[in-house]
Structures are given as C-alpha cells and as structure tokens.
Amino acid sequence: MTVIVELTVPSEAFELGRILSIEGPGRVTLETMVPLGGRPTPFVRVRHDVRDEFVQSVRKHPTVSDIRPLNTHDGETLYALEWDPSEDTLFRTILEDDIVLLEAAGSADRWGFELRFPSHETLSEFQEFYLEQNLDVTIDRIYNPTKPDAGPWYGLTSPQRETLAHAVEHGYYSLPRGISTKELGVEFDISDQAVTERLRRGITTLVSNTISQLEDEP
Incomplete structure (x- = not known):
C-alpha cells in the first residue's frame, strides 16, 4: 500500500x-x-x-x-x-x-x-x-491515498476544490487560456503563485486518490 x-x-x-x-x-x-x-x-x-x-x-x-x-x-x-x-x-x-x-x-x-x-x-x-x-x-x-479515506471529494480541501472548479469552468486549461493565475488570484484573494501551487497540489491529490488507485487493485 x-x-x-x-x-x-x-x-x-x-x-x-x-x-x-x-x-x-x-x-x-x-x-x-x-x-x-x-x-x-x-x-x-x-x-x-x-x-x-x-x-x-x-x-x-x-x-x-x-x-x-x-x-x-x-x-x-x-x-x-x-x-x-x-x-x-x-x-x-x-x-x-x-x-x-x-x-x-x-x-x-x-x-x-x-x-x-x-x-x-x-x-x-x-x-x-x-x-x-x-x-x-x-x-x-x-x-494513505485510498478511496475510503479520501472522502466524497477525493481528499481535496475546500479551497483546492473551489479553485480547481473555477479554473476549469473559466478556461484555465483551455487553448487559448481563458483565465490567468493572476485573475484567479484576484478571485480568491491570493497571489498568482499561491494559485499555481494550490492547483498543482489539488491535481496531485485528485490523481493520487483516483487514477493511482489502479496500481493497488488486484
């Protein structure tokens, strides 16, 4: 495990x-x-x-x-x-x-x-x-990044969940990009660097509690 x-x-x-x-x-x-x-x-x-x-x-x-x-x-x-x-x-x-x-x-x-x-x-x-x-x-x-322990939001904190959802909804991951980290920072009253780290940590947590679980399944 x-x-x-x-x-x-x-x-x-x-x-x-x-x-x-x-x-x-x-x-x-x-x-x-x-x-x-x-x-x-x-x-x-x-x-x-x-x-x-x-x-x-x-x-x-x-x-x-x-x-x-x-x-x-x-x-x-x-x-x-x-x-x-x-x-x-x-x-x-x-x-x-x-x-x-x-x-x-x-x-x-x-x-x-x-x-x-x-x-x-x-x-x-x-x-x-x-x-x-x-x-x-x-x-x-x-x-442990297990599904039962991850909870209904796969281990994401409330700020991570809200920032990720807002980023996706407003085209942060689209081409061309619909919103910048600076604009996201204004929305959540944090720096653009803090936005970048929050998104990275959120994605890491989400993948660890979903996709990575396949490695441990029989």
Missing part, C-alpha cells in the same frame, strides 16, 4: 536546498526531476523579479555545471539545472528508493516536500536514513 508524506526540511540541510536557496521573500518551486544523460535533472520555477539574482547564486555552486531557461509564463521562468547529485544524500536516497516526488517548494529557510512511498516499509527506511544523517526533517502529515 502506498503512503504519502508531507514534510519540511531546512534549506541548509541538503545540497539542492543550498543550491536553490533564494534570498528575501522569494520562493522556488521544483516542478519535477527528469533523468537525462544518466543524471536527475531538476526543473525549477522562479518569479521574474528574483530570477537574475537566483541564477547568479546557483551558478556559484561547484556541483552545478549549467542552469538554462526553458520557458516563461505568468511572470515566472522555468529552468533546467545540470548538477552532480552525488553530494546530496537526501535526493540520492529518494531516487534510489523509488520514492515519487509529488511536490516541492522552498524559500531561503525551509523546503516543503510531498512524497509518495511505495510502502510503509520504505517510509520506515527513509525515517531511519534521516535520523542517522541527523537531518532536521519535520513530518507534517502522513496518509
């Missing part, structure tokens, strides 16, 4: 957190980790108002060989990071143990992760790892 864990880690506690550390109120979102050329390539998103300082800071790290922009949208730029993960024991453990990174975002101080473990045994092994490494990991939530 799979298990999903939400946790936080200080930015200074792992290599990628130190690389992607951003000063001030800025926030970095780790979109995904794609294996390219035998190495996991992080795709990260940052706001335009902090991107220059962010890129300069990232390039200074000795394990980084390149960082390049891929696209821009709604005031944010998506970058591909080429780095040597051998020094990052946290991410190396995640990759080697088949732990799925569902969501990750960080600031100058802390990173928040949502991870899907293939079993409770894998989670126990991961907990033993960070305790042995003296990593300051804080577990915020642990739950």
Whole structure:
C-alpha cells in the first residue's frame, strides 16, 4: 500500500536546498526531476523579479555545471539545472528508493516536500536514513491515498476544490487560456503563485486518490 508524506526540511540541510536557496521573500518551486544523460535533472520555477539574482547564486555552486531557461509564463521562468547529485544524500536516497516526488517548494529557510512511498516499509527506511544523517526533517502529515479515506471529494480541501472548479469552468486549461493565475488570484484573494501551487497540489491529490488507485487493485 502506498503512503504519502508531507514534510519540511531546512534549506541548509541538503545540497539542492543550498543550491536553490533564494534570498528575501522569494520562493522556488521544483516542478519535477527528469533523468537525462544518466543524471536527475531538476526543473525549477522562479518569479521574474528574483530570477537574475537566483541564477547568479546557483551558478556559484561547484556541483552545478549549467542552469538554462526553458520557458516563461505568468511572470515566472522555468529552468533546467545540470548538477552532480552525488553530494546530496537526501535526493540520492529518494531516487534510489523509488520514492515519487509529488511536490516541492522552498524559500531561503525551509523546503516543503510531498512524497509518495511505495510502502510503509520504505517510509520506515527513509525515517531511519534521516535520523542517522541527523537531518532536521519535520513530518507534517502522513496518509494513505485510498478511496475510503479520501472522502466524497477525493481528499481535496475546500479551497483546492473551489479553485480547481473555477479554473476549469473559466478556461484555465483551455487553448487559448481563458483565465490567468493572476485573475484567479484576484478571485480568491491570493497571489498568482499561491494559485499555481494550490492547483498543482489539488491535481496531485485528485490523481493520487483516483487514477493511482489502479496500481493497488488486484
């Protein structure tokens, strides 16, 4: 049975957190980790108002060989990071143990992760790892993405449900796009970045409690 864990880690506690550390109120979102050329390539998103300082800071790290922009949208730029993960024991453990990174975002101080473990045994092994490494990991939530526990809304919170429904109804996922994250932010009195994270988390929760269940069915 799979298990999903939400946790936080200080930015200074792992290599990628130190690389992607951003000063001030800025926030970095780790979109995904794609294996390219035998190495996991992080795709990260940052706001335009902090991107220059962010890129300069990232390039200074000795394990980084390149960082390049891929696209821009709604005031944010998506970058591909080429780095040597051998020094990052946290991410190396995640990759080697088949732990799925569902969501990750960080600031100058802390990173928040949502991870899907293939079993409770894998989670126990991961907990033993960070305790042995003296990593300051804080577990915020642990739950099984099962249909009975998901409730009538498949685990979605009320804000996630309302934002997703509004986004779909007003053409956020249409081509051409009928509404922007900034306009959605005005509707719900939150920032456009918060809208993006709410939509991403909502979709992740919805898929985890519906489509992903097929993996556990006999």
